[in-house]
């Protein structure tokens with residue numbers, strides 16, 4: 001029997017490509033070319049499976065041009081690049097890569113919070129620019145982290161990881177808001193108290209965003225929400241671009257409506273709103289929250305496991321629209 005044809009849409013670990021090649025005829029973008037939508041569609045047209053990395057939009061238009069496609073496996077926990085309804089309607093299974101990145105991403109969320117609150121990159125730029133010629137009592141004085149109030153918007157697995165770091169490691173008071181309130185047992189484990197979004201914004205010293213992106217969460221944080229926050233507060237976004245109105249945030253940072261922000265994700269990334277590049281009180285990183293080599297390898301292997309299981313007639317590990325499998 002001939003091997004199913006799959007597309008690997010972006011460069012990934014060579015050992016994962018080698019694994020996939022044992023099971024599939026692989027067309028891999030190991031040169032990591034930036035394909036347009038038309039190029040992606042063209043490369044996917046004759047494929048039965050796809051390994052995607054989170055940036056490739058899989059929608060009704062692409063699906064109509066790729067009638068052989070049966071599964072798209074995302075090497076990301078977020079899957080806002082998938083039009084899940086269109087995929088389900090076309091009978092295409094979607095899988096993501098949860099769990100394996102939880103602790104690593106929570107580590108990064110906390111690192112970004114610390115760097116933002118304690119002005120680490122801003123002070124490093126000052127030092128590198130040769131401007132440090134004397135010590136001063138209030139030089140780069142930042143916000144307190146230990147014992148402060150941590151507000152988490154979006155309390156999934158990663159949010160819970162950040163809550164535990166804050167509560168158990170730094171003695172922070174943790175409050176959270178989520179679409180639904182967590183079980184009392186999980187709240188107790190995270191030492192987290194459920195509050196309204198408004199109360200969270202008004203009372204947190206540090207607000208961390210970890211909610212998934214959907215049209216409903218677009219601009220969850222805009223000018224009105226920023227105005228509710230304390231002038232001394234910091235905002236950290238490790239969720240998705242589009243959850244924050246970046247233009248409104250840049251204005252709020254410039255006007256000191258809030259004190260500082262740490263951003264790993266951006267509206268329209270890899271482009272960054274030009275105003276964010278000119279305000280000093282923001283720490284900017286290029287969507288690297290899950291980026292340690294062991295975690296990225298585990299994410300890639302999970303996407304590969306999903307493809308291999310599916311084409312071997314087994315249940316994929318992390319399906320998003322399992323109803324498609326029932327139709328098989």
Ligand code: GLV
Nearest residue numbers: 075076077078290
């Ligand atoms: C990264 O942003 C992911 O969704 O895994």
